[in-house]
Amino acid sequence: MKKIEAIIRSSKFEEVRNALAAIGVNFFTIIDVKGYGLQKGQKMMYRGSIYDKNFIARIQLDILAENAKVDEIVKTIVHSARTGDIGDGKITVLDVAHITRIRTGETDESAI
Numbered sequence: 386m387k388k389i390e391a392i393i394r395s396s397k398f399e400e401v402r403n404a405l406a407a408i409g410v411n412f413f414t415i416i417d418v419k420g421y422g423l424q425k426g427q428k429m430m431y432r433g434s435i436y437d438k439n440f441i442a443r444i445q446l447d448i449l450a451e452n453a454k455v456d457e458i459v460k461t462i463v464h465s466a467r468t469g470d471i472g473d474g475k476i477t478v479l480d481v482a483h484i485t486r487i488r489t490g491e492t493d494e495s496a497i
């Protein structure tokens with residue numbers, strides 16, 4: 386089992402959600418995130434204040450998935466979240482040790 390953490394542009398959320406639904410992935414956690422990418426906080430001045438133009442609010446989707454589904458999910462997110470411009474985001478895949486569904490006590494792949 387894997388956990389997919391995808392940081393995407395907020396403006397792409399609907400498109401990504403629809404693309405995931407089309408491959409049967411209707412479950413995820415949404416987290417509001419902020420951060421820096423490769424361009425590391427280039428500063429810009431706007432109305433007398435300094436802003437970091439890369440410090441843009443983004444959305445992180447966390448998805449638990451069985452191993453066999455991971456590649457399809459990652460490809461789907463890349464395809465639907467991509468604009469081609471700097472700052473499109475990043476996807477990380479992590480190993481998951483255990484999952485438990487609280488209601489039933491089911492574990493691991495049965496709990497996805």
Ligand SMILES: Nc1ncnc2c1ncn2[C@@H]1O[C@H](COP(=O)(O)OP(=O)(O)OP(=O)(O)O)[C@@H](O)[C@H]1O
Pocket residue numbers: 392418419420421422423424439441443470471472473474475
């Ligand atoms: N190495 C990293 N570690 C942790 N978080 C990261 C890393 N790189 C990017 N992020 C997160 O992803 C968000 C989007 O990153 P971004 O798309 O700018 O990545 P990038 O590697 O700079 O790619 P690009 O060159 O397309 O901008 C960042 O705001 C940050 O929250």
Ligand SMILES: [Mg+2]
Pocket residue numbers: 421422423424425439471472473
């Ligand atoms: Mg960047």
